[in-house]
Amino acid sequence: MAPDLADTATTKPFSALRPIPSPPAAMARPAAARIPDHAPVSSDAGLAAALQQIATMIRIGRDASLLEEGDAADHVFRVVRGTLRSVKVLADGRRCITKFLQPGDFVGLSEREEYSFTVEAVSDATLLRYPRRRFQTLLRGDTRLMHTLLTLICGEMTAVQDRLLLLGRKSAAERMASFLLAMAERQGSQPEDAAAGAIMTVHLPMCRQDIADYLGLTIETVSRLISRLRAQRVIRLEGAQNLVLLRRDLLEEMCEIETA
Incomplete structure (x- = not known):
């Protein structure tokens, strides 16, 4: 599985x-x-x-x-x-x-x-x-x-x-947001409905422990961050390995990214 x-x-x-x-x-x-x-x-x-x-x-x-x-x-x-x-x-x-x-x-x-x-x-x-x-x-x-x-x-x-920069200067929340945006960019994810807040789907085949070991966090922190983003309707989980970015703009704000 x-x-x-x-x-x-x-x-x-x-x-x-x-x-x-x-x-x-x-x-x-x-x-x-x-x-x-x-x-x-x-x-x-x-x-x-x-x-x-x-x-x-x-x-x-x-x-x-x-x-x-x-x-x-x-x-x-x-x-x-x-x-x-x-x-x-x-x-x-x-x-x-x-x-x-x-x-x-x-x-x-x-x-x-x-x-x-x-x-x-x-x-x-x-x-x-x-x-x-x-x-x-x-x-x-x-x-x-x-x-x-x-x-x-x-x-x-x-x-x-x-x-x-991610590991040395960013908070746990900024690390998670940066990771999700980077994965979306690598996969070439395109907004499904730009008018609805740039919704896009990201495929994440790795488990939470992998994400934690990559971001330099504990698995408990990764779980809390994902739960918080879901509660804030920034992301939505779809199936076992897909995550939908509902509010890319908010993730960018968390990363302190200046958008044009």
Whole structure:
């Protein structure tokens, strides 16, 4: 059963990576081998096409481990479908989720010889796997591809700066509001009825414990914040994994965002 926003984190045995069998030679590459429509594209599409020649598509199940901290960094991955979490466990045993990885995100981009984090699947996920050495060689041979990748990395650095601000200076309520707005932006959620207060739906496959570990809060605080936003009719829960933003404007005010 998929995790509910009201559920706490659950632990399941890690399953092995499952490469998808290659199609017959007479068949063209399946559309799934390309970055799907809901993933970030534009100039990024050229990068995806160039990397396709060295890619292997794999699937992992919910709660499975894609890679472990300390493993040899032999591969780079890119998310095609699903959501994953990047995890660090502190010396005192506390878990910190540093990022939720979504379609279009790269995993394992580093000059280190070992992965410095663990990556687990929040939901069933499909990824493209690239041999690290061949990945680097391909990029070095094409300055346009290198520039495209650099642009993506700069975007990630900006996101890291925003996260440092979120954890270092924002209140618990501001953190929650920022998280919901960021998830809506990543998913490209569009208002369903602008005249009714910019209603939009956000898919949240992660449980409340995941959200707490990402925001640096306790699960009790996350639950209280969600209950408060529901009571104030700022959000509405729909099903196990969907949350409707009824008043985006109020969330922006909570984040101290200046709107045009």
